[in-house]
Amino acid sequence: MRLADSLWTEWLIALRFLLDNRMQSLLIIFGIAVGSAVIVFITALITGLQANVIERTLGTQAHIRILPPEEVNRVLPADDGSWSLVLENPRAQRLRSIINWQDIRDVLDEDPQVLAVSPVISGPAIARRGVARASVALLGIDPVRYQQIIPLTDDLIAGQFTVGAGNAVIGKELARDLGLGIGDKLKLDAGEGREAVVDIAGIFELGVRELDARYVYLDLKQTQTLLDLAGGVTVIDTTVGEIFEADRIAKQLARLTGLRAESWMETNGQLLNALSSQSMTTEMIRIFVGISVAFGIASVLAVSVVQRTREIGILRAMGSPRGQILRVFLLQGGLLGLLGSACGGAVGWGLVQVFNLAGPRLFFIPVDPTLVPLAMLVATVTGVLAAAMPARRAARYDPAVAIRYV
Numbered sequence: 001m002r003l004a005d006s007l008w009t010e011w012l013i014a015l016r017f018l019l020d021n022r023m024q025s026l027l028i029i030f031g032i033a034v035g036s037a038v039i040v041f042i043t044a045l046i047t048g049l050q051a052n053v054i055e056r057t058l059g060t061q062a063h064i065r066i067l068p069p070e071e072v073n074r075v076l077p078a079d080d081g082s083w084s085l086v087l088e089n090p091r092a093q094r095l096r097s098i099i100n101w102q103d104i105r106d107v108l109d110e111d112p113q114v115l116a117v118s119p120v121i122s123g124p125a126i127a128r129r130g131v132a133r134a135s136v137a138l139l140g141i142d143p144v145r146y147q148q149i150i151p152l153t154d155d156l157i158a159g160q161f162t163v164g165a166g167n168a169v170i171g172k173e174l175a176r177d178l179g180l181g182i183g184d185k186l187k188l189d190a191g192e193g194r195e196a197v198v199d200i201a202g203i204f205e206l207g208v209r210e211l212d213a214r215y216v217y218l219d220l221k222q223t224q225t226l227l228d229l230a231g232g233v234t235v236i237d238t239t240v241g242e243i244f245e246a247d248r249i250a251k252q253l254a255r256l257t258g259l260r261a262e263s264w265m266e267t268n269g270q271l272l273n274a275l276s277s278q279s280m281t282t283e284m285i286r287i288f289v290g291i292s293v294a295f296g297i298a299s300v301l302a303v304s305v306v307q308r309t310r311e312i313g314i315l316r317a318m319g320s321p322r323g324q325i326l327r328v329f330l331l332q333g334g335l336l337g338l339l340g341s342a343c344g345g346a347v348g349w350g351l352v353q354v355f356n357l358a359g360p361r362l363f364f365i366p367v368d369p370t371l372v373p374l375a376m377l378v379a380t381v382t383g384v385l386a387a388a389m390p391a392r393r394a395a396r397y398d399p400a401v402a403i404r405y406v
Helices: 002-020 022-058 101-110 143-149 172-178 209-214 220-226 243-257 269-307 309-317 322-358 371-386 388-395 399-403
Strands: 064-067 114-129 132-141 156-159 167-171 185-189 195-204 215-219 235-240 260-263
Touching (some): 002 022, 002 322, 022 322, 022 371, 064 243, 101 114, 114 143, 114 172, 114 220, 132 209, 132 220, 167 185, 172 195, 195 220, 209 215, 215 220, 243 260, 269 322, 269 371, 269 388, 322 371, 371 388
Antiparallel strands (some): 064 235, 064 260, 114 132, 114 185, 114 235, 156 195, 167 215, 185 195
């Protein structure tokens, strides 16, 4: 009971000290609110931006691609006691199938780290319609498996995602370049007399111009015939549960299969560097804002200690222990941090909603439910820590000297 009374008394004294200097308290609360609002909004903005970039990037490619090993030149060793000078040119990589790809597919299906597996055969061709022509990339797929890698039905803007039986699905830019619509016929020429005429069943828009202008999705068997790789596939696409562990998992799959394994992190190195730079910038903003808040609270309470010297002396003369005086000023620091961060968190959350509703709508900013409470907690702890030095100074005052202070 005495402890509760003591805490209540300390709370009232701390609140009274803050209210006696309303303008000073309001200014520091306003400063903390601005800093908290900046932290909440910038954190949510950068998090939303990074999530959007990663979603768009992985929405058009597999997490890990299993490829056949590269063909290399084999140089005969020199005879004993002799030297040989060799001018070696890189060997051209021909279109090759993955050996025993069905067995590898089945092994990957059993791997708990791999969520989806889709064999794909891809190669170049020329698309013709009348006098118009375009260089395209043929992709022969198993529609059911491939949909688990890239949900193309979500990107369709016309028609249906139907491959097989002479049907094809093409990108928006290719359809525009060749003047194609749903039901139109397209001639595909893979060279050496291998040709096919397909009906356009669907048109997609992945949001990447190069892909929308080149990709032509066909049935797996039809593409194998066109590319002269009967029963073969050139790549096995996979997705994994932990996307940021893709590099590690790719190395494991390479050892498991004896093939090349490329992760999305390896092929998008510049993107990851940019995301890391963004995260570092956000952390620096948080640190500088936190330091500013701490110095603001410390300076206000340092002034408050000087202004309250006489009151502190009276409290000490009336029997208040040093610990109670210490807690009064620590409570002031915590209150300033809590009130300022609560206001700033609300403003930051409101700015995010305004951005989502009335902004450019380039992407949606989700707000982590823990973001505002965490900002309030950090600001409150920062306030208490910033108040530590002024509080210790106040607790050390000699009552006899402090009472005579004018």
